[in-house]
Amino acid sequence: MASLEIRNVCKSYGSVDVLKSINIAINHGDFLVLVGPSGCGKSTLLSMIAGLDEITSGELVIDGEVVNDKHPSQRDIAMVFQSYALYPNMSVEKNIAFGLEMRGVPKAERDKKVESVSQMLQIGPLLKRKPAQLSGGQRQRVAMGRALVREPKIFLFDEPLSNLDAKLRVDMRTEIKKLHQRLGATIVYVTHDQIEAMTLATRIAIMKAGILQQLGTPQEVYDTPNNVFVASFMGSPSMNLIPATVVAHQNSVAARLTSPQGNELILPLPQPERYQTWIDKPVILGIRPEAITDMSSAEPNNPWVFPADCQVDVTEPTGADVYVLTTLGGKEIVARMRSNCGAVVGQKTPFAFNMAKAVLFDPQTENRI
Amino acid sequence: MTNQEVKASSSRFWRVLIYTTLIVFAAFYLLPLFVMLITSFKDLEELRQGNMLSLPQNWTIAAWIKAWGSACIGLTCEGINGYFWNSIKMVVPSVLISTLLGAINGYVLTKWRFKGDRWVFALMLFGCFIPFQIVLIPMSQILGNLGLAGTTTGLVLVHVTYGIGFATLFFRNYYAAFPTELVKAAMIDGASFLGIFWRILLPSSGPIIVVTVIWQFTNIWNDFLFGASFAAGESAPMTVALNNLVSSSTGVKEYNVDMAAAMIAALPTLLVYIVAGRYFVRGLMAGSVKG
Numbered sequence: 001m002a003s004l005e006i007r008n009v010c011k012s013y014g015s016v017d018v019l020k021s022i023n024i025a026i027n028h029g030d031f032l033v034l035v036g037p038s039g040c041g042k043s044t045l046l047s048m049i050a051g052l053d054e055i056t057s058g059e060l061v062i063d064g065e066v067v068n069d070k071h072p073s074q075r076d077i078a079m080v081f082q083s084y085a086l087y088p089n090m091s092v093e094k095n096i097a098f099g100l101e102m103r104g105v106p107k108a109e110r111d112k113k114v115e116s117v118s119q120m121l122q123i124g125p126l127l128k129r130k131p132a133q134l135s136g137g138q139r140q141r142v143a144m145g146r147a148l149v150r151e152p153k154i155f156l157f158d159e160p161l162s163n164l165d166a167k168l169r170v171d172m173r174t175e176i177k178k179l180h181q182r183l184g185a186t187i188v189y190v191t192h193d194q195i196e197a198m199t200l201a202t203r204i205a206i207m208k209a210g211i212l213q214q215l216g217t218p219q220e221v222y223d224t225p226n227n228v229f230v231a232s233f234m235g236s237p238s239m240n241l242i243p244a245t246v247v248a249h250q251n252s253v254a255a256r257l258t259s260p261q262g263n264e265l266i267l268p269l270p271q272p273e274r275y276q277t278w279i280d281k282p283v284i285l286g287i288r289p290e291a292i293t294d295m296s297s298a299e300p301n302n303p304w305v306f307p308a309d310c311q312v313d314v315t316e317p318t319g320a321d322v323y324v325l326t327t328l329g330g331k332e333i334v335a336r337m338r339s340n341c342g343a344v345v346g347q348k349t350p351f352a353f354n355m356a357k358a359v360l361f362d363p364q365t366e367n368r369i
Numbered sequence: 370m371t372n373q374e375v376k377a378s379s380s381r382f383w384r385v386l387i388y389t390t391l392i393v394f395a396a397f398y399l400l401p402l403f404v405m406l407i408t409s410f411k412d413l414e415e416l417r418q419g420n421m422l423s424l425p426q427n428w429t430i431a432a433w434i435k436a437w438g439s440a441c442i443g444l445t446c447e448g449i450n451g452y453f454w455n456s457i458k459m460v461v462p463s464v465l466i467s468t469l470l471g472a473i474n475g476y477v478l479t480k481w482r483f484k485g486d487r488w489v490f491a492l493m494l495f496g497c498f499i500p501f502q503i504v505l506i507p508m509s510q511i512l513g514n515l516g517l518a519g520t521t522t523g524l525v526l527v528h529v530t531y532g533i534g535f536a537t538l539f540f541r542n543y544y545a546a547f548p549t550e551l552v553k554a555a556m557i558d559g560a561s562f563l564g565i566f567w568r569i570l571l572p573s574s575g576p577i578i579v580v581t582v583i584w585q586f587t588n589i590w591n592d593f594l595f596g597a598s599f600a601a602g603e604s605a606p607m608t609v610a611l612n613n614l615v616s617s618s619t620g621v622k623e624y625n626v627d628m629a630a631a632m633i634a635a636l637p638t639l640l641v642y643i644v645a646g647r648y649f650v651r652g653l654m655a656g657s658v659k660g
C-alpha cells in the first residue's frame with residue numbers, strides 16, 4: 001500500500017509557480033530522495049508534506065488519508081532540518097523529549113524512549129548538554145534522535161548532511177542508510193548531492209524548476225534517464241552527450257559520429273526498431289564514461305562492444321582509473337580506462353564503446369527516444 | 370625618531386586628548402549629581418552659608434528621613450514614601466504588561482505573518498512617536514468613561530498603551546533574527562501557539578527582555594506629564610509629588626530635603642541600570658547586528 005501519495009500538487013507564491021503538478025507515490029519502507037538544482041522546489045515540496053506550507057492545489061495522502069488540512073503535529077511525521085533546529089534553551093534530553101511531552105506522554109515513558117534512542121545514536125553522554133556545546137555531527141545526531149523518538153509514519157530530512165565536513169558526511173550517510181534498513185521506516189530526503197541520492201535512495205525523484213523530471217529506482221534513473229537534464233545531473237563525471245546522426249547500417253541502425261579529423265565513426269545501436277523513424281535525423285547520443293573503456297577492460301562476450309581509434313586529448317588519473325578525454329561530434333567526451341591502459345596524449349588509442357548502455361535523446365525536446 | 374615611534378607618539382597624543390575630553394564631559398554631567406548628594410547630607414544651618422561645592426561639615430541623614438517620612442506635600446506632612454509606593458504600583462504592572470504584550474506582538478509579527486502585518490507594525494511604530502500632549506484630552510475622556518480617572522490603574526493603562534509600540538519594535542527586531550526553523554520544528558513537535566512562545570522563544574529572549582524592561586522602567590518612572598494629568602492628589606506618582614514638595618514648601622526653603630527627595634526619586638532607575646546595564650548594551654547589540 002502506498003504510504004505517501006502526492007497527487008497533482010501545485011504550489012504558487014502569488015503569480016510564481018514554484019511546483020507544477022507533482023505526482024509521486026511511495027510505499028511503506030521506501031527511501032525517497034528528492035534531488036535537483038538549487039531553487040527547484042525540493043524544500044517547498046518537503047514543507048508541504050510536513051504541513052508547514054499550504055498546498056495551492058492537489059492532494060497529499062498519507063496512509064490512504066488526505067491530510068491537506070491537517071496540522072503538522074497531526075500528520076504523524078517528523079522532520080530533520082538542515083540547520084538541525086535544536087531548541088537552544090533546552091538540554092539534549094529535553095530537546096529529544098519535547099515532542100513526546102507536547103503529546104502528553106508520561107515522564108517515565110519519555111525517559112525510557114529517550115534512553116533507547118540515545119543508545120541507538122550513541123549520544124548518551126551528551127544528554128545533559130545544551131546544543132551550543134555540541135559539535136556539528138553531534139547536533140546532527142540529536143536532531144535525528146528528536147525525529148526517531150516519536151516513531152512517526154514518515155521521516156522528512158531536508159539536506160541534513162550539508163552542514164557537515166566531507167568525511168563526516170560520508171559517515172553519517174552510511175549511518176542513515178543503516179538506520180533505514182534497521183527501522184524499515186518511510187523516509188523522504190532532500191539533497192542536491194547526486195551521490196547522496198544514489199547511495200541512499202530506493203526511489204529517486206529528480207526535479208527541475210518545479211517540474212518532476214523522473215521518478216524511479218536509482219538504477220533506472222542512472223541507466224535510462226528520461227531526458228538530457230536527468231542524464232547530466234546524475235552521475236559524476238556526468239554522461240557524455242554527443243551530437244550524432246542515426247543511419248541505416250547493415251540491415252540495422254547505427255549512430256554516426258564525426259571526429260575532429262573528419263573521420264566518421266559508426267556505432268551500431270541495440271533495439272534498432274526503436275530508432276527506425278529517426279534514420280538520417282540528428283540525435284544526441286548519451287553514453288556514460290564507464291561504458292567507454294580500453295579494450296582489455298571491455299566485457300569480452302558482449303556483442304555490443306565496438307572498438308574505435310580516437311585521439312587522446314587529456315588524461316586525468318584518479319588512482320584506480322584514468323579518465324581519458326577525446327573529442328567526438330564536436331564535444332569533449334570522457335572515457336574511464338584502467339590506469340595502465342597506455343593512453344598517451346596526442347596519440348590514437350582504441351576506445352571500446354559499450355553500446356548496450358547507450359541511450360538516444362531528441363535534440364529538440366531533449367527527451368529520451 | 371623612527372616611523373614607528375612617530376606613530377606611537379601621535380596615537381598617544383590622541384589618546385590623551387580623547388580621555389581629557391571624556392573626563393571633562395563626565396565631570397560636567399556629574400557635577401549636579403555631586404551637588405545634590407552633598408546638599409542632601411547637609412543641615413539647614415550649613416546651607417545658609419552658601420558654599421554649594423564644599424563637603425558637609427556635619428554629615429547628617431536627617432534630610433533623607435524627613436523627605437521620606439514627614440516632609441509636607443500640599444496639606445499633608447507625611448513625606449514622599451506614599452507616593453514612592455504609588456510609583457512602584459504604577460511602574461511594575463505597566464512594565465510587565467507592556468513587555469509581555471510587546472513580546473507577543475513581536476512573535477506574531479515575525480513568526481505568524483498575516484496579510485497586512487507590515488501595516489500593523491508601521492502603525493505601532495507611529496504610535497511610538499505621537500507626542501504625549503496630543504493624547505492628553507482624548508485620553509482623559511476615555512479614562513473618565515472607564516471610571517479610571519485619577520487612579521493608578523488608569524495610569525497603568527496609559528503607560529501600557531504607550532509602551533506597547535516600543536516594546537513591539539524591540540521584540541520584532543529581535544525575533545526577526547530568531548530562526549524560523551525552530552518554530553517549525555516546535556509546530557511539528559506539537560507545541561501550540563502559546564506553547565511555542567513560552568517554551569521556545571521567551572527563554573531565548575533574555576537580552577531583549579532586559580532592554581525593554583530598562584527602557585520602559587525609566588520612561589514610566591520618570592514620566593511627569595501623564596502622572597500630573599491623570600493621577601492627582603493621593604494617587605500621584607513620585608515625580609508629581611516631588612514637584613509638589615519643592616513648590617509647596619512654605620517658609621524656609623529646605624534644599625537639603627528637596628535634594629534628598631530627588632535622590633530617592635532617582636534611585637530606582639539608577640539601580641535598574643546598575644543591575645542590568647551590562648545586559649542592556651548586549652541586548653541592543655544583539656538586536657541591531659542581526660536584525
Ligand SMILES: Nc1ncnc2c1ncn2[C@@H]1O[C@H](COP(=O)(O)OP(=O)(O)OP(=O)(O)O)[C@@H](O)[C@H]1O
Nearest residue numbers: 013016018036037038039040041042043044045192
Ligand atoms: N515565500 C516565498 N515566496 C516566493 N517565492 C518563494 C518563497 N519560498 C520559496 N520561494 C521560491 O520557490 C523556489 C523553490 O524554493 P525551495 O526552497 O523549495 O528550493 P530548493 O529546491 O529547496 O533549493 P535549495 O537546494 O537551494 O534549498 C525558489 O525559486 C524560491 O525562490
Ligand SMILES: [Mg+2]
Nearest residue numbers: 042043044158
Ligand atoms: Mg532547500
